[in-house]
Amino acid sequence: MTVAFSEEFVEVGGAKVQVLKGGSGDPLLVLHGTGGNPGADRAYVQGLAERFTVYVPSHPGFNTSERPEWLETIADLAFFYTWFLEHTGLEGTRVIGFSMGGWLAAEIAVMCRHAFSKLMLVDAEGIQPTDGELTDIFLIPPAKVAELSFYKPPEGMARREETPELQYIADRNREMSVRLCWKPYMFDPRLPSLLPRIKIPTRIVWGRHDKIAPLNCGELYQAAIPGSELVVVEECGHSPQLEKSEEFVKLAVDFLA
């Protein structure tokens, strides 16, 4: 059975942002990566909604969310979310951040100690690896990024979007990601020094074969966040929520429940 999601717009910090909401139970905030809002139909979103009231906002500048003029960096975006959480009454929520959204979740957590009660980072960007490099996803075609995101790329991943409207949103998401993450590319040099401030339960989930953000980044997050645990998903790339959906939902629910 499909869990129904509603779409609403919340005005915070000078911008109306799109929020998908569905499911029942304690609130869970999902912070998306550079690809934009995953939508409600993904198996992992549905799986999470069976156990939580899931909020999936589109970050300012992504999908159909407006971008306030002042918002240019990931740190700006973190400020935005501290306000968003206050405005929506979601302070103290559980959170999952994927890829760039994981970086964002970490930034919010170090910025505001009562923003979240539990933190889950999934193949998060934001930290400079000491072994290997963050793959520059803007320098290679989107189809190649899609291919690199998987341990075993599924068939038909590399197509353009089906309609001009969806392609426009994909292009808009990519442009907003460039705005936020251009320099330094996909990391914040301050973050390793600030992560020890995080005192909430933290689970870090990583695909063993992540070719976008190497596992080394997960190890660095784990070493820097006191009491955190790193769970490695085998035969999996940058997106465990897509490539190992069931295993991922179980890892999330076990930790967050």
Added chain:
Amino acid sequence: MDVYYFTEMPYADFDENEADKYPAMRLTFPNTYFDPKVARDLFKRYLDEYQYAEEVGFDGLMINEHHNTPSCLDVEVNITAGILARITSKAKILMLGNMLPTSDNPPRLAEEIAMVDVISGGRIISGFVRGIGIESWANNTNPVHNRERFEECHDLIIKAWTTPGPFRWEGKHYHYRVVNPWVLPLQQPHPPIWTPGTGSPETIAWASKYRYPYAAFLTPLDVAENLFGLYREYAAADGWEPGPEQFAFMVNCFVADTEEKAQETGKEFIWRMRRPVAGPREYWSPPGYVPLRPPGDASPPRRTRPSSEQTFEELQENYHLVVGTPDTVIKKLRYVKERLGIGSLLLEAQAGRLSHEDTMRSLELMGKEVIPALRD
């Protein structure tokens, strides 16, 4: 009509097929193929050719700048302008130009351009460019900010030249406590500003707003016509009518004593039309470099086919390349001049693997026969 001589100062002394091992012959093409001793000889040669171009009668010398590419050894127009300022004495020095968005220091740019204007005795034409998308990578400047940095950098430079210092600048991308460049341009209120383009309507609107001459680079003639037409429309809406001096067109050009020689040796230009203009879309147009247009919006005019896919004959038919005896070239360039209503012709008269000897003879014939004929 003013005729300018231009070369990108290519470095073609390697097996160009090596480039096929990499995504492009730009940006990430390894600089292990570079030999400074070869470059030393090339710089000497190219600067000699610029001197000779002035001597044979070109009105101006055009220079440009690119990064991470063998197609252009010139990596700093202000350095080249400084050299030309001292080794030439009459010709205008057309810099097309300084890349404003990738500059982190507009007051320094204002000083540098003012300094070469003073040294050259007021011969500088200060072109301002956005830089191709690849420059956003090479200089690591956020492509999303390209146009706003272009405009703010321009505004700051113009103010530095025209408003007595010191003054403060607190913009979005640039912040200065004290803008007060000691060296100011000889030309008052400042050197002429030009801007080039290949199709972006935003650039044309901007150029027209400031009444800056607009140069179309290697576009098909019909595209150049459309771009100039758009400029005239913007100008008309602002209540003025641009003359030929507002329009420049760039074309590759080679003149020889016989048609056979011209057609044979003209093939050396193909190097320039192929790999240097090819490469992944991400290199040339990083996200944000070109503004997003919502579905249903009319697309701006675009080039028909990239020059890298055109045959030698097509390159000539499409006026990317004009080669021939003086008579042939005069006929063709007159056609370009009349059809486009331009006041300046920018002749890229050395490119690719064209040798020093062939370049010199071509320049000589241009000076003796082609340029005088185009003045009529």
